[in-house]
Amino acid sequence: MVRISIIGLGLIGTSLGMALRSAEASESPLGALEVVGWDRDQRAVKEARGRLAIDREARTLVEAVRDAQIIVVATPVLAIREVFAQLGPLLASGTVVTDVASTKAEVAQWAATLPSGVAYVGGHPMAGKEKAGAKAADPELFNGAIYCLTTGRSTPQAALEAVEAMVRTVGAKPYYIDPEEHDVYVAGISHLPMLLSVGLVEITGRSAAWKEMAALAATGFRDVSRLASGDPEMHRDILLTNRVGLQRWIDEMISFLLEVRDQVDEGDAEDIEALLQRVREQREGWLETRPGLRPGEDAFLHQPEPERRNLLTFRLPRRRS
Amino acid sequence: MVRISIIGLGLIGTSLGMALRSAEASESPLGALEVVGWDRDQRAVKEARGRLAIDREARTLVEAVRDAQIIVVATPVLAIREVFAQLGPLLASGTVVTDVASTKAEVAQWAATLPSGVAYVGGHPMAGKEKAGAKAADPELFNGAIYCLTTGRSTPQAALEAVEAMVRTVGAKPYYIDPEEHDVYVAGISHLPMLLSVGLVEITGRSAAWKEMAALAATGFRDVSRLASGDPEMHRDILLTNRVGLQRWIDEMISFLLEVRDQVDEGDAEDIEALLQRVREQREGWLETRPGLRPGEDAFLHQPEPERRNLLTFRLPRRRS
Numbered sequence: 001m002v003r004i005s006i007i008g009l010g011l012i013g014t015s016l017g018m019a020l021r022s023a024e025a026s027e028s029p030l031g032a033l034e035v036v037g038w039d040r041d042q043r044a045v046k047e048a049r050g051r052l053a054i055d056r057e058a059r060t061l062v063e064a065v066r067d068a069q070i071i072v073v074a075t076p077v078l079a080i081r082e083v084f085a086q087l088g089p090l091l092a093s094g095t096v097v098t099d100v101a102s103t104k105a106e107v108a109q110w111a112a113t114l115p116s117g118v119a120y121v122g123g124h125p126m127a128g129k130e131k132a133g134a135k136a137a138d139p140e141l142f143n144g145a146i147y148c149l150t151t152g153r154s155t156p157q158a159a160l161e162a163v164e165a166m167v168r169t170v171g172a173k174p175y176y177i178d179p180e181e182h183d184v185y186v187a188g189i190s191h192l193p194m195l196l197s198v199g200l201v202e203i204t205g206r207s208a209a210w211k212e213m214a215a216l217a218a219t220g221f222r223d224v225s226r227l228a229s230g231d232p233e234m235h236r237d238i239l240l241t242n243r244v245g246l247q248r249w250i251d252e253m254i255s256f257l258l259e260v261r262d263q264v265d266e267g268d269a270e271d272i273e274a275l276l277q278r279v280r281e282q283r284e285g286w287l288e289t290r291p292g293l294r295p296g297e298d299a300f301l302h303q304p305e306p307e308r309r310n311l312l313t314f315r316l317p318r319r320r321s
Numbered sequence: 322m323v324r325i326s327i328i329g330l331g332l333i334g335t336s337l338g339m340a341l342r343s344a345e346a347s348e349s350p351l352g353a354l355e356v357v358g359w360d361r362d363q364r365a366v367k368e369a370r371g372r373l374a375i376d377r378e379a380r381t382l383v384e385a386v387r388d389a390q391i392i393v394v395a396t397p398v399l400a401i402r403e404v405f406a407q408l409g410p411l412l413a414s415g416t417v418v419t420d421v422a423s424t425k426a427e428v429a430q431w432a433a434t435l436p437s438g439v440a441y442v443g444g445h446p447m448a449g450k451e452k453a454g455a456k457a458a459d460p461e462l463f464n465g466a467i468y469c470l471t472t473g474r475s476t477p478q479a480a481l482e483a484v485e486a487m488v489r490t491v492g493a494k495p496y497y498i499d500p501e502e503h504d505v506y507v508a509g510i511s512h513l514p515m516l517l518s519v520g521l522v523e524i525t526g527r528s529a530a531w532k533e534m535a536a537l538a539a540t541g542f543r544d545v546s547r548l549a550s551g552d553p554e555m556h557r558d559i560l561l562t563n564r565v566g567l568q569r570w571i572d573e574m575i576s577f578l579l580e581v582r583d584q585v586d587e588g589d590a591e592d593i594e595a596l597l598q599r600v601r602e603q604r605e606g607w608l609e610t611r612p613g614l615r616p617g618e619d620a621f622l623h624q625p626e627p628e629r630r631n632l633l634t635f636r637l638p639r640r641r642s
Contacts, residue, residue, distance in 0.1 A: 189538035219449075224514035252524040
């Protein structure tokens, strides 16, 4: 019997509990499991219990981690530091601690404060929703998703294997990556998109004409702005703990916008069209292999491409200033 | 019998034909209709014919517009200028010309070259897909969608009424707006999102680490990048004909990004969280009234908000440099 403790029963913690508990013991590399859950807020614990995410609720952090082989810290990123500090004195040697935070380099530094004998493996499931909390939990959330794992030099093999087994039990695909690389990459494909969504809603929303604009906004606005509906606390922590990664992409985005601004100013039709052709191919190629999408997640977007030949209707009057 | 000619049988032209032809004559304010279609590319005409988008195909532009009461120019924006020039000598006095272009100020200027006696009403249905061409056409595309209409000082009432009747026939909601205002507003809620999608795909795609990043990119990337899969020709024309509107929003976006860059640098948790709370409310409020979304388009996003109270699990350690 392997005991897993989940500290923090929000969307990810609760979904993880549900996925672990619904796994067949005979098919899980961990065998039979017991899931213990704890949250600072007792109402979150009740919600998780009602969703069958945990076998047993703990009243205190001490009770939560007693005899646990694997501890999953599923709190907002900035809270992890304090949770690690509180956990330290409570953990037996050989305990494996992992987390599910969206940034990994800072968390790995905080993990260095855990007692020697306690192993840390960083985790980040590439799955989520813009809705937060136990109520949005879904046992299928991780099924087919990439699950990043980060390790240090001294991470024991057994700890790695334990966390990898947990990841496989919930149907996710382990993906080993360096914490700093993780943060820069994820800043580009996840945190930058979030920031662009936020920026779009912020600058249109503070416009005096927002009411008129709101009437015209349709599916393009809906999709590009989706991540602005995400959990403010989670996103705040992401921004604050991924400074280096983010700034690199913010700078690139600003350069890109200035570039296009000039091209538009100069009526540079050729370069603009080349850019638009390039990004379309790039994105369609990504959707084709869609390594990071779970089955079905591309379904409503991925339709056979109509033949371009048939669609060219009028030739472009070249326009250069 | 009202004859409507559609010039350009791409996604919008073909969808419009299908919607017009599937309308009951008894329920349409226009009464019985005949739809004539023309495209420079005969294969597009065949495709539209196969989809029952047109009653009759024209072999020449002359044939296409003969005896038509309403001419709908549904070509890419930059082609409209040339189409207007070609149409001018062919049109009988009293003919109504409209278009479906995503930008309206430049098109309105080009419309001034149409002979006096020919009325122009600008049109822009706030509906689309990232897939282009007759093959992606859908008679329901306009159902419930906002349909912008722009007019000049001398637009005859009868012309307005004819185009408005056509808009109502396809199930769309007429929305009168000044062409310059239209362009600035639409730049914010439609063309800026497109540019952000394009920028996201461009800067991540040209990164040396794109292959690794591609593996991690998931639904957030998918949604924010969706518009990068759009028709390059259409998007090029939009960028080139909406210079003023776009530049205003590009500048605002750059300011926003610099602002957040500073806040992240300073670890300004409070301002960042206030921003994230604000945009979430802003977007949820928009989804609530969703004036520009067709029925069902918000369905998969619009779920009751979980109660925030239950979700606060850990308190933020304030972090200010």
